[in-house]
Amino acid sequence: MSLFWSVIRQLAEIEAMATSKKVITREEWEKKLNDVKIQKEDMNKLVMNFLVTEGFVDAAEKFRMESGTEPDIDLATITDRMAVKKAVQSGNVEDAIEKVNDLNPEILDTNPQLFFHLQQQRLIELIRNGKVEEALEFAQEELAPRGEENQSFLEELERTVSLLAFEDVKNSPVGDLLDISQRLKTASEVNAAILTSQSHEKDPKLPGLLRMLLWAQNQLDEKAVYPRITDLSTATLQDPSV
Amino acid sequence: MVNDPEQINQQQDLVGSYFLELWRLKSKSAAVSFAKHFEDEELEEEGEDVPTELDTLNSSGGFSIVLRDKLSVQYPSVNLHGHDVGVVQANCPAPVKRLVYYFEMHVKNAGAKGHVAIGFTTEGFNMRRQPGAPLLLAALREILPCLALPGWEANSYGYHGDDGLLYRGQGKGEAFGPTYTTGDTVGGGINYASNKLFFTKNGQVVGTVDKDVKGRLYPTIAVHSQNEEVSVNFGKDPFLFDTKAYEATERARQHVLIESMSIPQEESYGIVRSYLQHYGYEETLNVFDVANQSSVPSIPVADHNGFNEHAMYALNHRKILRKLIKDGEIDAAFSNLHQWYPKTVEEDTSAISLMLHCQKFIELVRAERLEEAMDYGRTRFEKFYSFTQYEDLVKDCAALLAYEEPKKSSVGYLLGEWQRENVADAVNAMILSTNPEMKDHRSCLHSYLERLLRQLTACFLEKRLLNGNQGEAFHLRRVLLAKNP
Numbered sequence: 001m002s003l004f005w006s007v008i009r010q011l012a013e014i015e016a017m018a019t020s021k022k023v024i025t026r027e028e029w030e031k032k033l034n035d036v037k038i039q040k041e042d043m044n045k046l047v048m049n050f051l052v053t054e055g056f057v058d059a060a061e062k063f064r065m066e067s068g069t070e071p072d073i074d075l076a077t078i079t080d081r082m083a084v085k086k087a088v089q090s091g092n093v094e095d096a097i098e099k100v101n102d103l104n105p106e107i108l109d110t111n112p113q114l115f116f117h118l119q120q121q122r123l124i125e126l127i128r129n130g131k132v133e134e135a136l137e138f139a140q141e142e143l144a145p146r147g148e149e150n151q152s153f154l155e156e157l158e159r160t161v162s163l164l165a166f167e168d169v170k171n172s173p174v175g176d177l178l179d180i181s182q183r184l185k186t187a188s189e190v191n192a193a194i195l196t197s198q199s200h201e202k203d204p205k206l207p208g209l210l211r212m213l214l215w216a217q218n219q220l221d222e223k224a225v226y227p228r229i230t231d232l233s234t235a236t237l238q239d240p241s242v
Numbered sequence: 243m244v245n246d247p248e249q250i251n252q253q254q255d256l257v258g259s260y261f262l263e264l265w266r267l268k269s270k271s272a273a274v275s276f277a278k279h280f281e282d283e284e285l286e287e288e289g290e291d292v293p294t295e296l297d298t299l300n301s302s303g304g305f306s307i308v309l310r311d312k313l314s315v316q317y318p319s320v321n322l323h324g325h326d327v328g329v330v331q332a333n334c335p336a337p338v339k340r341l342v343y344y345f346e347m348h349v350k351n352a353g354a355k356g357h358v359a360i361g362f363t364t365e366g367f368n369m370r371r372q373p374g375a376p377l378l379l380a381a382l383r384e385i386l387p388c389l390a391l392p393g394w395e396a397n398s399y400g401y402h403g404d405d406g407l408l409y410r411g412q413g414k415g416e417a418f419g420p421t422y423t424t425g426d427t428v429g430g431g432i433n434y435a436s437n438k439l440f441f442t443k444n445g446q447v448v449g450t451v452d453k454d455v456k457g458r459l460y461p462t463i464a465v466h467s468q469n470e471e472v473s474v475n476f477g478k479d480p481f482l483f484d485t486k487a488y489e490a491t492e493r494a495r496q497h498v499l500i501e502s503m504s505i506p507q508e509e510s511y512g513i514v515r516s517y518l519q520h521y522g523y524e525e526t527l528n529v530f531d532v533a534n535q536s537s538v539p540s541i542p543v544a545d546h547n548g549f550n551e552h553a554m555y556a557l558n559h560r561k562i563l564r565k566l567i568k569d570g571e572i573d574a575a576f577s578n579l580h581q582w583y584p585k586t587v588e589e590d591t592s593a594i595s596l597m598l599h600c601q602k603f604i605e606l607v608r609a610e611r612l613e614e615a616m617d618y619g620r621t622r623f624e625k626f627y628s629f630t631q632y633e634d635l636v637k638d639c640a641a642l643l644a645y646e647e648p649k650k651s652s653v654g655y656l657l658g659e660w661q662r663e664n665v666a667d668a669v670n671a672m673i674l675s676t677n678p679e680m681k682d683h684r685s686c687l688h689s690y691l692e693r694l695l696r697q698l699t700a701c702f703l704e705k706r707l708l709n710g711n712q713g714e715a716f717h718l719r720r721v722l723l724a725k726n727p
């Protein structure tokens with residue numbers, strides 16, 4: 001070990017002693033890591049869950065063949081769900097609404113907020129395409145009545161309609177509505193609602209486990225100094241530092 | 243760079259013994275010991291003793307106040323000589339390897355003064371040896387305020403009925419909750435996640451207090467005035483308090499904290515991708531990449547290649563070999579290995595050779611070509627017999643021949659998909675180990691995903707260890723089965 005590292009190590013130990021934290025060397029920690037048994041089967045399930053929830057239907061199908069892991073949902077339903085998502089992402093909101101109703105009419109019936117957001121997205125697309133009259137008519141006939149029922153809907157409606165008031169919409173305070181991220185937001189809301197209606201979790205487990213890892217490391221930081229993984233994408237242990 | 247023959251051998255031994263060990267965890271000899279532990283680890287908490295009744299031997303008063311059902315306590319109507327206080331512990335300490343422990347006490351009769359109490363006391367408390375030194379001492383201190391008590395530790399907690407105060411160790415009673423009396427049900431609980439004790443009255447939490455004791459805590463109750471009668475419920479009957487809802491709230495609280503950690507969206511994509519690379523799931527990888535490129539907006543993950551040390555190394559070969567092994571085509575796998583990576587199968591008695599030969603034998607048994615299997619075993623297994631480290635595994639294989647329905651036998655696991663996959667994983671790792679770019683010699687064993695999951699598990703275990711082994715362990719399988727909110 002170079003002098004530099006041994007100094008760093010010493011400093012880490014001094015700091016740890018000052019705060020009475022337990023110091024776990026890299027060697028000791030690696031031994032603990034090697035004692036942990038992770039089942040291959042469980043990792044396969046985790047990957048399958050990710051592919052299925054995120055809607056990678058072809059990849060899920062291949063993964064089923066290559067790894068022998070069974071998906072926890074009927075793969076055919078993914079195709080329908082992804083078609084809806086894609087329709088919203090590419091601005092075909094009417095099409096998306098129709099597809100959701102084909103899939104299960106209860107989804108929109110029981111979810112007024114989602115239905116409002118889809119209609120709002122439809123309004124945004126009309127404005128984007130310069131169909132001003134149609135947009136106004138749609139806003140008054142379809143959206144305004146819903147706004148009367150719900151204060152937050154009304155505010156969102158007003159914000160959306162005000163897109164028409166700006167010449168340079170992109171740089172206006174409501175410019176974000178025309179952004180691609182607005183479509184993605186609506187798309188993921190529909191996606192989640194469909195998954196929930198299929199009694200499947202709306203989020204994949206993997207990101208949750210990654211968050212849990214960061215949290216667990218933070219918790220352990222309070223009591224010990226040990227090699228952490230800071231960069232998740234390389235999963236590399238870092239020597240305890242000061 | 244690995245090209246020194248000595249180093250290559252060491253590397254191959256590491257890989258071989260790693261996967262043999264995984265096999266051994268599933269093997270017959272391990273079935274009773276650690277494989278069982280491996281499979282059942284999530285049942286850990288069920289293996290812990292839980293209080294079921296009151297301790298009659300080790301409590302003040304003993305049988306004179308604990309009734310025959312061992313769940314009720316009655317203070318006599320006559321003055322008990324030398325037993326002013328009746329403190330009764332449960333027959334064992336509260337279990338610790340869980341999120342929450344809880345028990346209840348019902349006050350049947352608050353007696354003359356209503357001096358009943360519920361709480362927790364520590365171990366090492368022996369009423370017979372030290373009569374008059376009850377740990378739920380607050381009660382005693384009321385009668386004998388100036389009594390100096392030997393062996394009295396600051397480690398007890400009691401919620402009292404007559405004044406609703408909480409008595410902690412030697413401290414004075416602190417304002418805590420409402421008083422309780424005849425007809426009321428109170429409960430005491432330990433929340434291992436927040437490291438707090440909580441008490442309830444008639445199904446509602448009335449207060450919490452920091453648990454500043456590391457040792458085991460015994461559920462404890464106390465009576466000390468004439469005619470007082472209480473009964474305890476250690477969970478045999480339904481609790482008045484909704485423990486399930488309480489646990490759910492606690493989990494939700496943790497969940498919110500965990501959800502507040504931020505990770506970039508593409509992180510998961512990268513980890514999935516490196517997993518597919520690591521195990522040579524090439525077709526999945528290709529389709530996954532295509533989908534990512536065509537999605538709106540495209541996910542940037544496919545751009546930064548090479549974040550996995552092995553990346554695309556020998557990906558196609560690894561995929562072909564995996565498929566062959568999964569299909570039971572062991573001869574073809576062998577000959578491909580000989581052709582592409584001769585060094586990996588050079589040593590005829592290496593672990594990888596053993597695994598492949600055994601798999602060939604297993605495939606013959608599966609195909610019910612028993613005579614061929616017998617011949618194969620005779621000629622191929624012989625050279626492995628002199629290696630004691632292989633003995634148990636070779637025996638498992640040979641035992642397949644003894645059964646009419648080997649699948650249902652104690653070595654039936656060999657015919658499962660897991661066995662094929664483990665052989666395929668071993669071959670995959672062996673090929674990765676020939677990568678001249680490899681820097682970390684263990685990187686061929688574990689995908690990034692596995693490393694992260696190991697780190698996660700180790701952090702939870704260490705945290706629990708530093709907390710006196712109290713609290714829930716982390717189980718990946720439990721997370722996989724859980725339906726999150």
